[in-house]
Amino acid sequence: MTRTTRIVSLNRYLPTGRVEPEHFTIRTKELPDLTDGEMLLRPIAFSVDATLRGQLTGQDNYFAPQVPLGEAVTGIAVSEVVESRHPDHQPGDRVVGLVEWADLSVWPPRTDWIGLTKLDPRVRKPSHALGVYGLLGGLTAHTGIIEAGQVTAGETVAVSAAAGNVGSLAGQIARIRGARVIGLAGSEQKRKILTEDLGFDAAVDYRAPDLAEQLRALAPDGPDLYFDSVGGRVSQTVMGLMRRPARVVVCGLISTYDDDTAWTVNIKPLFANGLTLQGYTPVQFHDALPAALDHLVDWVETGQLIPLETERHGLEALPGAISGLYRGENIGKMVVTVP
Numbered sequence: 165m166t167r168t169t170r171i172v173s174l175n176r177y178l179p180t181g182r183v184e185p186e187h188f189t190i191r192t193k194e195l196p197d198l199t200d201g202e203m204l205l206r207p208i209a210f211s212v213d214a215t216l217r218g219q220l221t222g223q224d225n226y227f228a229p230q231v232p233l234g235e236a237v238t239g240i241a242v243s244e245v246v247e248s249r250h251p252d253h254q255p256g257d258r259v260v261g262l263v264e265w266a267d268l269s270v271w272p273p274r275t276d277w278i279g280l281t282k283l284d285p286r287v288r289k290p291s292h293a294l295g296v297y298g299l300l301g302g303l304t305a306h307t308g309i310i311e312a313g314q315v316t317a318g319e320t321v322a323v324s325a326a327a328g329n330v331g332s333l334a335g336q337i338a339r340i341r342g343a344r345v346i347g348l349a350g351s352e353q354k355r356k357i358l359t360e361d362l363g364f365d366a367a368v369d370y371r372a373p374d375l376a377e378q379l380r381a382l383a384p385d386g387p388d389l390y391f392d393s394v395g396g397r398v399s400q401t402v403m404g405l406m407r408r409p410a411r412v413v414v415c416g417l418i419s420t421y422d423d424d425t426a427w428t429v430n431i432k433p434l435f436a437n438g439l440t441l442q443g444y445t446p447v448q449f450h451d452a453l454p455a456a457l458d459h460l461v462d463w464v465e466t467g468q469l470i471p472l473e474t475e476r477h478g479l480e481a482l483p484g485a486i487s488g489l490y491r492g493e494n495i496g497k498m499v500v501t502v503p
């Protein structure tokens with residue numbers, strides 16, 4: 165009997181411009197029979213990641229492959245094994261890895277740039293494997309603050325996209341390290357959560373016309389470290405206010421993703437403020453990842469680190485969730501769960 169699944173596919177490439185829900189279609193496709201080494205997975209929690217933007221441009225200049233038009237988008241998810249012809253995984257196992265945005269997905273997907281792992285038994289809520297314990301979540305925040313940022317007690321750290329997935333964790337980790345933390349976030353509700361729930365020392369509106377004055381008042385000597393996920397005008401402003409010498413750790417450039425020409429960096433602050441500018445990915449710090457995960461688990465279990473999530477439900481929620489991420493609709497990790 166032929167089996168089918170619903171998939172979320174991409175209608176057209178977006179070299180520039182905003183991602184909208186209508187750029188995706190939900191359609192049905194046939195599932196092939198499994199061959200040796202393959203599994204049939206049922207995703208139960210999809211990770212909605214800003215990094216997907218680079219896979220929707222149709223330009224082959226990104227670290228991850230472009231999504232073929234009309235075919236399923238792929239992303240990281242926690243899944244249950246339904247059927248297995250893989251020696252290491254049995255039906256009922258829970259695994260974390262790349263799958264198609266589908267009700268049922270054959271693993272491996274057409275290209276696998278992540279690899280598959282069993283769900284760590286310490287993970288109490290499956291979606292935490294994508295957020296606070298995820299490679300593109302807590303592990304990115306941990307390695308960014310501790311390995312790349314080398315944050316020490318008493319330093320002042322500014323964090324952009326501070327109420328997002330990586331930013332909310334990076335700010336809290338800097339605070340755990342004894343730093344004073346200033347978050348940049350786009351709404352009053354987000355800023356309140358940062359200071360009242362997550363222990364940030366201050367939070368500012370990055371769209372405020374007097375952003376520079378507000379930051380100067382909060383840190384007259386300037387931040388020692390800027391943990392940046394947004395780039396563009398905001399980051400140019402922060403870099404101009406930093407202590408000399410200081411560090412900028414570039415995690416992402418989300419404000420530029422819809423327009424590649426959106427930011428030509430003015431490097432004057434690098435010279436004037438003696439800045440070290442470092443881009444990174446967590447994979448670069450591969451040997452540090454097991455200990456980083458242990459720290460994250462310990463901090464969550466002891467209540468020192470609060471994982472925030474924005475949870476939407478059902479496969480059909482994925483197009484709205486990804487476009488909402490770029491509009492700031494999420495607080496903490498954006499996930500789509502399937503009952």
Ligand SMILES: NC(=O)c1ccc[n+]([C@@H]2O[C@H](COP(=O)([O-])OP(=O)(O)OC[C@H]3O[C@@H](n4cnc5c(N)ncnc54)[C@H](OP(=O)(O)O)[C@@H]3O)[C@@H](O)[C@H]2O)c1
Pocket residue numbers: 212213214215299300301304325326327328329330331348349350351354393394398414415416417418419420444445446489490491492493494495496497498
């Ligand atoms: N280096 C790595 O290996 C790595 C790994 C994971 C993620 N990243 C990058 O890290 C960044 C954050 O990813 P995430 O998954 O944690 O997403 P996220 O921060 O949870 O969500 C994105 C947030 O960015 C803010 N934002 C959106 N457009 C913006 C703009 N034009 N200017 C300023 N802020 C804007 C929004 O918050 P507001 O409401 O505050 O605007 C939104 O909630 C992304 O750039 C992503 O590509 C890098």
